[in-house]
Amino acid sequence: MKLIFKQSAIHEAILNACNVVPQKSVMPIIKNIKLEAKNKEVRIYATDSEIELTIVINENIEVVEEGVVLIDGNKFKSILQEIGEGDYELTEEGNSLILNGLGCEFSINTVNSDEFPIFESFEDEPDFEMPGITLKGMFEKTVFATRDEPSRFQMNGVLLSGKEDQINIVATDTTRLALVNKKIDKPINIDEIDCILSTKFVHTLIKSIKDIPVQIKTEINRIKVKSDNVTISSKLVSGIFPNYKKAIPECDIEIKINRNEFLSALRKATIFTSEITKSIKFSFQNNILLLHSSMPESGEAHISLEIAYEDEPIEMNFNPNYVQEGLKVMTTDDVVINLKNKKRPAVFKGNEDYTYLVMPVLSRE
């Protein structure tokens, strides 16, 4: 194998591939990444045995001699990071891959590539297609609401569901829930999509897909996503996603509030909350939202904010971080808060297509 390439042509692809490579594995071979030079393009393969990522590079790279090598991806990543932009040459010599250019020469040991798993191909008709940037945005607005907490929650994934021309993505850690809904141009090809994606897969997708159409295909226990030069597939998370529709209350109270002012007020109030008991009091009355936080050992904060609300006063407590995280991914100037009662979630809405729920904290009366 012999390649001539610009550092910028492969740097990002190697970074993304290395994010898939597992820290620990029972199959040592997959701690490497595979480079394949064939037909004027280079394919980069990485897997953690659940996720399979393939990236195709065909710009700013010249295949002088075809070939396949397996190398330690993290070492290659570090090299690319350090050498910086410029033109380089990569040549396979015996059991090494030699990188040359701008006064550097690195010799990276190669590993026999025969044992590297063969990835599943994406040849079938996709279930649906949508712009990459839209899908990426849907995941970005939801995935933060999951949590990696061992043992307590079975639910460590993001729900992808679809019917006709509607696609829903839902994520929850049972204290809050984020739901985004989009209409796609062409209805999906199958009756219904209902699968749980691992958070690692979602993060890989967010990093790898660009603003070009992506095709999605679901199988019994796998999902495959393909865009022009990236293919990612993953094992699905088994289990049943909680009945999220039941969790969204019918609300009588509606309060409109400026999103940026709200965020700023929350940041101020958060100064007097502790790691263990994170909760601040929200009092809505006489067109004012008053946030009150206190830490008996350090002090307290009272922050007030104008809102449009004249009905019966309401007092509820929330973890301000949860509220902030939802507000941050919204894009509208104003948000609408819907409330039901002290024990039911507050519903935050920006655009029509985004719903964010936060469960309150009950305080001692």
Added chain:
Amino acid sequence: MKNHILHIDMDAFYASVEQRDFPEYRGKPIIVGGNGRRGVVASASYEARAMGVKSAMPSLTAKKLCPKAIFVPSHMQEYKNVSIKIMAIMQRYTPIIEPISLDEAYLDVKGSEALFGNAVTIGKRIQKEIYDENELHASVGVGPNKFLAKIGSEFNKPQGFCVIDWDKRFEFLDTLSIRAIGGIGKKTADIIQNLNIRTIHDLRTTKLTTLQSVLGNMAEHFFNLANGVDDRPVTLPQKALSIGKETTFAEDIYNEKELHSKLLKLADQVASRLRKKKVMAKTITVKVKYADFTLVTRSNTFEKSTDTTKTIYELALELLHKLKDIRKKGTRLLGISTSHFEETGTGQLYLFDEDEENTKSQEVDRVMDTIRAKYGTSSIFSGGIMENNKKK
């Protein structure tokens, strides 16, 4: 300086409860405590005290002083029950109560005087209500600070009531022995007496620097108290920082199943204590002492607090699995403790909390608690614990 601190001290508490509950003991020298060779007097009635018997005295000495003394076994649960009733009476007058023991507490009534009258009125009312409702006598001291209030309650015990005004403090203090000052025990007293200081008057008229040369840091504190100066506030009892339970086994355990069953029993005990105290814990810690006496702990904090036996057991088991040596080394001691509490019914709420599994284990706990409240702690166990007992 105004008198707003009360010190309330029950008179010969345990012995008085016994005399109240068993009329045959009335008017007789009663000693609550062990009668054996190593027994100690926990409480003595005034009839026994008249013969020189004191609390904490070895029972053998007490017998010599008072051969007619009747030793009675203690009824700790009853003393605790009475104590709760007495503390509840104090609660009627102020929330600022610092219990020192079952039978003794300091009260700060500054904030309640507008409501109930001055400290003296409040003290008299509490003393009367304690007697009316419990047939037990208390002595009450009233003063501008804790030290003077305490001196007051001891001044004319039993059934005493004494007010020590700031201006008149030396009338009470000067003749007292330095041992009347809390913190001056026999050893310290010996050191001070070497300076020819015997009474509080002697102490307060000594130069502070002289005292410092023999007592060091504590000198100023004792000097202040001798002058009747005490700025220690009445502090509410601190809430428990952790609730846990541990057992040392009669024989080291090597069998993993047996260990799990012990863990379940501990989880059950800890969880039921949490429920009794109406708190839920966020942090679970498992403690293991191996047969070779090395001690290890593993701990995890969760966002969601819990008080169910099942969850605490599962989380503790997970922590136990992290201890790789446990199969090889053998376990001498096993413990579970919980911390970072939330009051039950407060804290973060959860979506989908009506989750069946969860509701079921809460229901099981509730039924077990009810049965235990009625028939005693050992009346019901989880299957996992029983199974292991059967094998034995």
